[in-house]
Amino acid sequence: MAMQRAAATLRPVGDLLREWRRHRRLSQLELAAEAEISTRHLSFVESGRSQPSRDMILHLSEYLDVPLRERNGLLVAAGFAPVYAERVLEDPALDAVRHTIDLLLKGMEPYPALVVDRHWHLVTCNQATLRLMAGVSQSLLQPPINVLRLSLHPDGLAPRIRNLAQWRAHLLERLRRQIDTSHDVQLVELMHELQALPSPGAEPGEATDIHVQIAIPMQLEVDGTVLSMLSTTTVFGTPTDVTLAELALEAFVPADDATATSLREMAAR
Numbered sequence: 001m002a003m004q005r006a007a008a009t010l011r012p013v014g015d016l017l018r019e020w021r022r023h024r025r026l027s028q029l030e031l032a033a034e035a036e037i038s039t040r041h042l043s044f045v046e047s048g049r050s051q052p053s054r055d056m057i058l059h060l061s062e063y064l065d066v067p068l069r070e071r072n073g074l075l076v077a078a079g080f081a082p083v084y085a086e087r088v089l090e091d092p093a094l095d096a097v098r099h100t101i102d103l104l105l106k107g108m109e110p111y112p113a114l115v116v117d118r119h120w121h122l123v124t125c126n127q128a129t130l131r132l133m134a135g136v137s138q139s140l141l142q143p144p145i146n147v148l149r150l151s152l153h154p155d156g157l158a159p160r161i162r163n164l165a166q167w168r169a170h171l172l173e174r175l176r177r178q179i180d181t182s183h184d185v186q187l188v189e190l191m192h193e194l195q196a197l198p199s200p201g202a203e204p205g206e207a208t209d210i211h212v213q214i215a216i217p218m219q220l221e222v223d224g225t226v227l228s229m230l231s232t233t234t235v236f237g238t239p240t241d242v243t244l245a246e247l248a249l250e251a252f253v254p255a256d257d258a259t260a261t262s263l264r265e266m267a268a269r
Contacts (some may be wrong), residue, residue: 013030013057013078018046020064028218035063038073054080056198069118086242087222097236097244104234106220108251110267112229118246119186120148120175130143132267134221147250148175152197164199170216174239217255225262228255 022033028046032039037056044050045060052060057078061071072082087094104124105113112132114125121144133141137155150156152168161167172194179187217228229252236247253258 011077012048013052013074014046014073016077017052017057017060017064020061020066020183021046026064031060031063035060046103054078054083054168056081065181068245070183072242077140084240084242084245087217089243089247094243101236103248105247110263111251111253112263113249114147115188115247115249116147118182118184120143120189123152128263128267129168132220133224135160146190148194148199152194152199154198156201157220159199160221162221163217167218168199212224215255218252220264222262227259227262229253229259230255 021028024031026034028039028042032042035042037059041050042060054075055072057080058071061074066074068084069086072084072086073081081134089098095200100114101124105115105124108128109126110128112126112129114129115123116122133150136150136157138154140150140153140156148171150160151161151171158164158168172191175187175194177193178184179191215230217230220227220229232251232253234249234251236244236249238244254263
């Protein structure tokens, strides 16, 4: 169960900390040793016999690698105010951040680049990305646009991805790791939705063992040309802001010279 802030207010903070500890596959002894507190005190906190201080909650959250949004939820559950800011990207306080994002996206041209939030909703993108989206169903382009759904849906990019089975396995594995880190129920629901989608164009027996491969290219056909691109991820992590910690820039770079040339020609047209 994801520890969203609303749910956190309905459950004792000790229950939530215990759930995070178990999710991280740690015993009380292991967490106590790492956090340099007594096992007895940790046991009392989890059972509700001892009310943790604000600093103790943040201390344990650090060792449990709890996302910033959920750390705020733990604090609220214990009766404390959140300590991590959460602002919309349009907030004037984030003007400098938006400017930096715009520079990064423009700097990636003519290669595709986009920014997504924690649920893979499209926040913004450059012109090269829009060119790749041409021809997909308008139903998938209604905000909020989910980038993973757009990629794997039969009415999206899936029919044009020449190594669909391999790319699908790569995306689902990334999502699986994100779920393990974030413990987010909305991502679990997204995983179930994507797993249920058909895979048009996937070749029977196509290799999907992504664990033994260094990098997985996406081979996307655009106007009769197959573009082979590798994805890279930049995280806007910050120790104090929830909004920025949950953003990621996904950039696609050419995997070969022919793709680089094709992307430059597409931009020129």
